Amino acid sequence: MPNCPNHLRLSQWALGEAAPDEHRSLAAHVQGCSRCAAELADIQHNLADYQSHAAREWQRLQARLAGPTAPIGWQRWRLPVLSVASVAVAASLAVILLPNPTTVVAPEVRFKGAVSLQVVAERGVEQFEVKANASLHAGDALRLVLAAGTPGQFGAVLVDAMQARTWLYPDPARAPRAPLQLSAAGTQPLADSFVLDASQGAERLIWLFCEPAVAGAELLRALESDIALAQFLQGAAAEQCHHGVLPFTKVVP
Amino acid sequence: MTDASHTVEELFHRYAPVLFDRCVRILRDRADAEDAVQETFVLAHRHLGSFRYGDSYLPWLYRIASRVCFKVLRTRQRKGFTLDGRTDAAPAPAPRPGEALDAQRQLVLLAQSVDERTFQILVGAYLDGMTQDEIADHLGISRRAVVKRLTQFRARFGVAKEGSDA
């Protein structure tokens, strides 16, 4: 039928935002047009569906808006879960962060206690591994893939050029505050990706993985400053932990 | 709602459901659409100070939501959608009878090969049923630019004109 209102106009009308004369003409049109009537029914179905859990979605949004996201240069972005094939591709990339800087462990080599973290960047449709001292662009999305030979707990922070820290894991917007728990050994992509903003300069991603016996609070404290990490690594708990540092530079392409 | 003094909370409660509908139409996945609505409001929150539209917030939020959906569709390439039309994973649900049948499917497949502006034009033309004038008005570009991109798109992918019933 010609002169069907577009979807935006129909949506505005469904919200009661149409002007009175437009309201009358749209009402008349929808009455006589089965296609628009069906489209309107679709809209109303989706509105009702969302409204049934809008309160929960608002809470989720509030938590995100309260998190230390934009000012520091990272934005948490929950992307669709990686498919099995993508994980296989990611896992086949070389290890870039190592439990011990002098030891190279290929991700296929699994033995008890081995832990490695891989950082995969997505730029447009490209996906590539982030190597040490890489140049990254605003808009690049990073995701972390952890390979661990044991269950354990994990934390990671980003330290920018001004030495400001942003927690990547655990998500600072979530309570209670505890390291990310990994209940099984194996290679797994971690939930959430992080989209780079346009600030520039040298940054570091620092991570720490500990076996379950280590206190979670101690793990988190170690990531609060470089001094705290150095002290932690000299203590007894460090024998049950692995850590890594990935330096990179953010540039405007 | 016309003035720029509204809070994100007010905007969320008024417009999130309709943006959810918008994202479901593009993404054909309700969980992805919920996430896209969240992301739309994170971006809206950040840019609320630059809101300049005198009529309604909805067209502005619509454009943000389209940009977010564009990003999500692009990530789906890894889920098995390929440009030659072959799918390794479950395809998007079939469109309702009577809808422009190419629209949903080709948006998923082609989001990966067109730029964001062209994508917004395609969504306007094929999914939202906008005229070329309405698209130009909605996106704040010239009608000539709309025509040019649609023509290039059809020539490149051999797509029927929008609005022609299958």
Ligand SMILES: [Zn+2]
């Ligand atoms: Zn109609």
